[in-house]
Structures are given as structure tokens and as C-alpha cells.
Amino acid sequence: MPAHVSILQPVAVILLALVTAAWVTVVTGILRRRRFQAAARRAHRPPSAPPDLPGLPDQRQAGPELETVELTPAEKDAFAGLIRRLDRP
Structure with a gap:
């Protein structure tokens, strides 16, 4: 070992x-443990289930309730006129 090299340098390299x-x-x-756990989850999931995406939050199974609004006769006529105008080439 050269004389100008401190003993701390090779010790630091080894450390x-x-x-x-x-x-x-x-x-x-x-990484091996996570891969094993993911494989175990895939094995227990039904085939119709969506893929496992851990970065996304859990999604609701049912959508929001449907909302309906009754239109007045004047609104229905206006909507029908709009549709007729859009149907023309």
C-alpha cells in the first residue's frame, strides 16, 4: 500500500x-416476496376479475343512480327542432 494512502480509505471502500x-x-x-404475493393473489382471483393494478384506488361496483328530468312540451318541441336541424347535411 502506498505511503500517502490513509488506512481509512481502504476501510471505507470495504465498508x-x-x-x-x-x-x-x-x-x-x-422484490421476490412482492412477486410471490402478487402471484398468490392472481391464483386466487376469479378469471373474470379485472387485472390487479395496485396504483389505482378501488373502483365502485355500481354506478351512480340514474337521474331523470321531465321536459315541458315547449322544451320537447325545442329539442325536436334542434335534432331536426342537426340531422340535415
């Missing part, structure tokens, strides 16, 4: 390599 190896090991384990 950095160990921390990197530990980080890679932990991240790999987390």
Missing part, C-alpha cells in the same frame, strides 16, 4: 462494498 451487498440482498428479497 461501502459490504453496505452495497447488504442493500442488494435486501432489495432482492423484497
